[in-house]
Amino acid sequence: MTDPRFDVRFDAGQADARWQAAWDEARCFEADSASTKPKSYVLEMFPYPSGRIHIGHVRNYTMGDVLARYKKLNGFEVLHPMGWDAFGMPAENAAMEKGVHPAGWTYDNIATMKRQLRQLGFALDWSREIATCDASYYGHEQALFLDLYAAGLVYRRESAVNWDPVDQTVLANEQVVDGRGWRSGALVEKRKLNQWFLKITHFAQDLLDGLSTLEGWPEKVRVMQENWIGKSTGLEFSFDLSNGASLPVYTTRPDTIFGASFVAVAADHPLAQDVAASNAGAAAFIEQCKKGGTTAAELETAEKLGFDTGITAAHPFTGAALPVYIANFVLMEYGTGAVMAVPGHDQRDFEFASKYGLPITRVIAASADQADAPLTEAETGDGICVNSDFLNGLTVAQAKAEVIRRIEGEGRGQGKTVWRLRDWGVSRQRYWGTPIPFIHCEACGVVPVPKDQLPVKLPEDVDFSVPGNPLDRHPTWKHVDCPQCGKPARRETDTLDTFVNSSWYFLRFASQPADKPFDAAEVAQWLPVEQYIGGIEHAILHLLYARFWTRALAHIGAVEVKEPFASLFTQGMVTHETYSRKDGVREIYFSPAEVERSSEGAVLKADGLPVQIGKVIKMSKSKKNVVDPEDIIADYGADAVRWFMLSDSPPERDLPWSEAGIEGCARFVQRLWRLFGQYDAAASGEDKALRRKLHQSVAAVAADIEALSFNKAVARIYELTSAIEKAAPSADRNEAIRGILLLVSPMMPHLAEEAWAALNEKGLGGTGLIANAAWPAVDPALLVDDEVTVAVQHMGKLRDTITVAKGLPKDQLEALALASEKVQRSINGAAVKKVIVVPDRLVNIVT
RNA sequence: GCGGGCGUGGCGGAAUGGUAGACGCCGGGGACUUAAAAUCCCCUGAGCCUUGCUCGUGCGGGUUCGAGUCCCGCCGCCCGCACCA
Numbered sequence: 001m002t003d004p005r006f007d008v009r010f011d012a013g014q015a016d017a018r019w020q021a022a023w024d025e026a027r028c029f030e031a032d033s034a035s036t037k038p039k040s041y042v043l044e045m046f047p048y049p050s051g052r053i054h055i056g057h058v059r060n061y062t063m064g065d066v067l068a069r070y071k072k073l074n075g076f077e078v079l080h081p082m083g084w085d086a087f088g089m090p091a092e093n094a095a096m097e098k099g100v101h102p103a104g105w106t107y108d109n110i111a112t113m114k115r116q117l118r119q120l121g122f123a124l125d126w127s128r129e130i131a132t133c134d135a136s137y138y139g140h141e142q143a144l145f146l147d148l149y150a151a152g153l154v155y156r157r158e159s160a161v162n163w164d165p166v167d168q169t170v171l172a173n174e175q176v177v178d179g180r181g182w183r184s185g186a187l188v189e190k191r192k193l194n195q196w197f198l199k200i201t202h203f204a205q206d207l208l209d210g211l212s213t214l215e216g217w218p219e220k221v222r223v224m225q226e227n228w229i230g231k232s233t234g235l236e237f238s239f240d241l242s243n244g245a246s247l248p249v250y251t252t253r254p255d256t257i258f259g260a261s262f263v264a265v266a267a268d269h270p271l272a273q274d275v276a277a278s279n280a281g282a283a284a285f286i287e288q289c290k291k292g293g294t295t296a297a298e299l300e301t302a303e304k305l306g307f308d309t310g311i312t313a314a315h316p317f318t319g320a321a322l323p324v325y326i327a328n329f330v331l332m333e334y335g336t337g338a339v340m341a342v343p344g345h346d347q348r349d350f351e352f353a354s355k356y357g358l359p360i361t362r363v364i365a366a367s368a369d370q371a372d373a374p375l376t377e378a379e380t381g382d383g384i385c386v387n388s389d390f391l392n393g394l395t396v397a398q399a400k401a402e403v404i405r406r407i408e409g410e411g412r413g414q415g416k417t418v419w420r421l422r423d424w425g426v427s428r429q430r431y432w433g434t435p436i437p438f439i440h441c442e443a444c445g446v447v448p449v450p451k452d453q454l455p456v457k458l459p460e461d462v463d464f465s466v467p468g469n470p471l472d473r474h475p476t477w478k479h480v481d482c483p484q485c486g487k488p489a490r491r492e493t494d495t496l497d498t499f500v501n502s503s504w505y506f507l508r509f510a511s512q513p514a515d516k517p518f519d520a521a522e523v524a525q526w527l528p529v530e531q532y533i534g535g536i537e538h539a540i541l542h543l544l545y546a547r548f549w550t551r552a553l554a555h556i557g558a559v560e561v562k563e564p565f566a567s568l569f570t571q572g573m574v575t576h577e578t579y580s581r582k583d584g585v586r587e588i589y590f591s592p593a594e595v596e597r598s599s600e601g602a603v604l605k606a607d608g609l610p611v612q613i614g615k616v617i618k619m620s621k622s623k624k625n626v627v628d629p630e631d632i633i634a635d636y637g638a639d640a641v642r643w644f645m646l647s648d649s650p651p652e653r654d655l656p657w658s659e660a661g662i663e664g665c666a667r668f669v670q671r672l673w674r675l676f677g678q679y680d681a682a683a684s685g686e687d688k689a690l691r692r693k694l695h696q697s698v699a700a701v702a703a704d705i706e707a708l709s710f711n712k713a714v715a716r717i718y719e720l721t722s723a724i725e726k727a728a729p730s731a732d733r734n735e736a737i738r739g740i741l742l743l744v745s746p747m748m749p750h751l752a753e754e755a756w757a758a759l760n761e762k763g764l765g766g767t768g769l770i771a772n773a774a775w776p777a778v779d780p781a782l783l784v785d786d787e788v789t790v791a792v793q794h795m796g797k798l799r800d801t802i803t804v805a806k807g808l809p810k811d812q813l814e815a816l817a818l819a820s821e822k823v824q825r826s827i828n829g830a831a832v833k834k835v836i837v838v839p840d841r842l843v844n845i846v847t
Numbered sequence: 848g849c850g851g852g853c854g855u856g857g858c859g860g861a862a863u864g865g866u867a868g869a870c871g872c873c874g875g876g877g878a879c880u881u882a883a884a885a886u887c888c889c890c891u892g893a894g895c896c897u898u899g900c901u902c903g904u905g906c907g908g909g910u911u912c913g914a915g916u917c918c919c920g921c922c923g924c925c926c927g928c929a930c931c932a
Contacts, residue, residue: 009885220851220927227850227928234932251932264932302930329930339932347848348930420931539927599873648859648871656859660872667885668871674886715861715870722870791866796913798866822899836912842865846912 005758006677009670010751012637019753020121028771029068029123033511033522035077041526042068043506043565045534045542046083046130049109050090053116055574055619056535058629059655062645063571063710064533065122069746070705071530072123073775079526080123081509083130084110087138087433088498093183095432095464102432103460106133116630120638121749123771128509132501137508138434139455140517141500144553146437146448151556153199156446159425163191168468170429195427196436196494200548203555204229204419206562207547216531216567218652221539228540230420235404236336237413239263239313241324247271247313250335250418254407255399258388259342259363261353263313264306264327266337272326275309282307282326289328304329304352316412317389327352335418343378350378363388364396424545426497431462431470433495441482441489450483456491469493502542503549506564517558524560531708532565539570569708572654576625578614579604589624593631597659616656627657639748640666646710646747668718669751672744675724676755679737681763683729691732693723694739695782701743702775710747717743738764739776791842792817794826810837817843 023029044064047057061082068080084106091102098105110131117124130137148154162171166184170193181188200207208229211222234252241247249263265271267289276283285307306325313322322340329348330339343353343360353360364383365371371386385391391399404415427436435456437449449456459477462470471477471493482489504517506529511522543565550564579590579602590611595602602611619626632641643665649655697720704713717740724736741759745752749771756770766773785806790813792800800822804813814835817823823845830847837843 218851223851224927230931232931249932253932304930327930329932331931334931341932346932348932418931536926650860653853653859658859658872661859664872670885711860711870718870789866793865793913796865796911801866825899834912836865838865842913844865844912 006673010637010673010754012639012669012750013634015754016119016121016633016638016750019750020118022753022769023121023123023771024126026769026772027127028769029072029078029080029125030127031079031081031125031526032077033525037075037077039079039526040068040071040076041079041506041510041529042071043079043081043509043529043532045532045538046085046502046505047113048085048088048090049106049113049131051109051112053113053629055627055629055657057117058120058641059574059645059651060533060535060571061117061120061122062642063569063651063708064531065120065124065642066646066705066710066746067531067533067708069123069749069771070702070775072771073742073746073773075774078123079128079510080125081128081130082117082122082124082126083128083505083509084113084132085498085502085505086110086131086133087495087501089430089432091432092430092464099464101460101462103133106131106432119630119633120642123749128512130505130508130512132434132498132505133432135455135457136514137505138501139457140508141434141496141504142437142449142454142456143451144504144517144558145434145496145500146451146454147556147558148198148552149448151552153202153552153555155197155199156194157197158192159195159197160190161193161195163189165189166467193427193429195425196496198424198426198500198548198552200424200545201419201421203548203551204231204421206551207421207544210547210551210563214563214566214568217565218568218570221536221543221568221570224539225544228421228544231417232420233415233417235400235407235413236416237316237407239316239322239340241314242312242321245271247324247338248336248413249338249340250416251340253342253345253400254403255385255391255394255396256342256345256363257315257317257340257403258385258391259344259361260315260322260340261343261359261361262322262341262349263324264330264339264341264349264352265324266330266332267326267328268332269326269330269337271309271311271324271338275311275326279309282309285326289326302328304348304355306352306356308356316407316410323358325352325356333422334420344375345378345380347378347380350375361387363391368393424497424548426500427494428497429469429472429493430495431458431464433498434500435471436492436494436496438492439480439482439489440492441485441487443487444482444484444489447482447484447489453483471495499541499545500549503545504553506546507550507553507559520559527559527561528564528566531567531569533569533571535573536570543568569651571651572649573618574657575616575654576619576627576657577616578623578625579611580614581611589622591624592627592659616654618654619657632662636662636666637669637750639751640669643668643714643747647714648711650711651708668721669748672721672740672748672751673755675721676737676741676759678729679734679759679762679764680729681734683731683734685730685732687727687730687732687736690723690727690730690736692782692785693720694732694736694776695778698739698743698776699778699783702778705746714747717747734764738766742770742773742776745770745773788840790817790840792820792823793842793844794823795846796844797826799823799826806840808839810839813837813839813843817845 042064044060068078072078086106091106094100094105095102164171164181164184164186166186171181208231211226232252234250235254236248236250238246238248267286272286276286306327309324311324313324315322341349343349344362345364360375362375365386366383382396385394385399407413435458437456439447439449441447459474478491478493480489480491507518507523510526511518513519546564551562553559554562579595580587594605595611596605602613603609604611644662697716700716701713720740727733741752741755752770756766760766787803788806789801789803791798792802800820802816814837827847832845832847834846
């Protein structure tokens, strides 16, 4: 008895749009902060509106969508918002290259990408849509920035920047390639500018401690952040120099102080600069250091080089005169920019000492009788102190404490914690960002813009035809009166780093009053985000900044939580094979659309001749191995595309896109559609096995979705589909059809709505939209089988399987196993020494 | 160098210490059809003396009645950080 409506194929082309409109109409996915239901906040990293969505977005948002829809079916009030990380350089680049306005370019892209996201049927609360480039967003950001300033977490200081002399602009580190500006190719200069900083280091310890509480985060990301924060404990103390000055150094190994044989300072250390002023050799060496490359490969092989200043430093305990070198391996940015060098127990110092013939003394050994064992390389491991005067015999830990105690006692220095983490420089000399809300007054200094004058809006009439910061060049924008004294003053023309925009957007999603950034009580309804999903590329910067902002806002009492994201999931990339031909030395790439792929190989459609099939790698424009989501949605429908995104590969791993794979998914959509058509209201009778399979599948799929193991959920659904197809019509089969319809609804929502509507007319028993329905209930009694297949092994090798009632006693199971003809043949008359019986699983006979 | 992860069929991948290869893709065979598409059924790790047997989860050891899984030692690949004192 099939329904004639199901005789025709499921037509995604018309069904998708229809159900998307129905969800909008019903305001199905708008989150209600006042709801009494348990709350669930599911968030995917919001996209940069670069032009069109790419397949990586589709995978990311499909995962979040399945979780959000699943949570909703399970009775949660779900917040699943979407917005746009809309400030940034590409908009300005477009302005410079194409003569368009950054705002126009950005909003056009947003419109395109929003339309594309809608085509995928995501259960998003568009009523809360945010674009960070709207004054309605960045105005609140300015208010928060002023609050942090008032709390002492924002400050200004002079700092070196990468200056592109051609483009007249500051470059981010990533924009400097081999010492040259990425756009102009000009040699980049270091310039000192007054810049704004956020005091992230104030929270260094707390950010570090918090990592251990983030059990829902990947270990990898936690470790990366831990390394980035880079806590080290040691001793800072000063050497008295032969020129009468004092030189502070920092060491994590005060226990090795008796092994110090020289002192080294960075090339840009003030002492080095002093020496260079009167010593041409030193000046030349410093110049040489500056030219040294900073790439990984160069550092790997870079020789340790130094310049002997002729100055000596007095060892704090022995008084020995240690030579002071300017050395290329010492960094000014870390510690004090000067180190005590212990060649025996630091590899860099070892290489340096070997080159310049400086003493290499062992001061740590495995035991006292190893005190004079030769050193062929630096030994950095644990041990006890030797050749170290009053430290001899102490462990490394004891010696560290003892040296710190003595140095502190003598007032020469103190134990100190040093962090790798730096304060966050947020000034950008760019137009397309949040204006920093301050005014510079000759009389009053730096004055915050009064809150009632926020937002400080970007001027719209800007000129990108010449290099530099358009805000600074603008004829009128920066000229304002001082809010304090009323005299003519100058507006700050720097804008905020775009990472600031993404450091609090999840709070604005949760609560968006017009008159303030968010309402603390409403935020508390939703935060922390239950599941955050995005790319691993944000493991450090975005995720650390967001954790910092949330702490900073908690610090000033604006929010209650410290950790914004309870669980984090980093999804893999979508990959595709490449197609190319050699043209002389150059490799010419072709897009999948230009190529006809078969199991034998690939040919170019244009000429029918073969092309080379290359490695499966991340989709990228340069390799042309991209598929456009809009094209594949048009070809296969949103549900097939979504299903593909969830199938096969575990979500944290890369997913290889293939034509054959998506076709398989599209076939499965139709197969389910046909199955739904077999719902038979007239059928009656039981099918206990199928009912059991259904309940087991519901429980397993639920567990898989909650673990984000979508590939496993997909496999379960395939199995259940086969089981239902094979079953004869019965009331239980109808129930199974209803069940699988609900199981696939988070993954294939359009197909599910279409079938739900049609089957409800036939007595399925549901109402309204399946998006608003309830996840099938599970009867725990049905999760266990009443018959089990038990493996029978002889010496650990499988010889037979027997099907028995569940819970059969051990002795009976053993008897049945021994009765097996196959087992007896394998035993072949040998004496049975032992029988291992695992009830309901296996019997192993040992002879 | 340090840190994190991964090695399972032709491919993507399953597998609380208990029947390795679920599920999907590819491939092969068949049914239906005048034919094709669509659909359905069967087979699909390797080898062999094919009622079955042997081998098989990167390599070498070990623990165990039993190891893809646990332990020790290697090899290879991927990712992140990196002259951080």
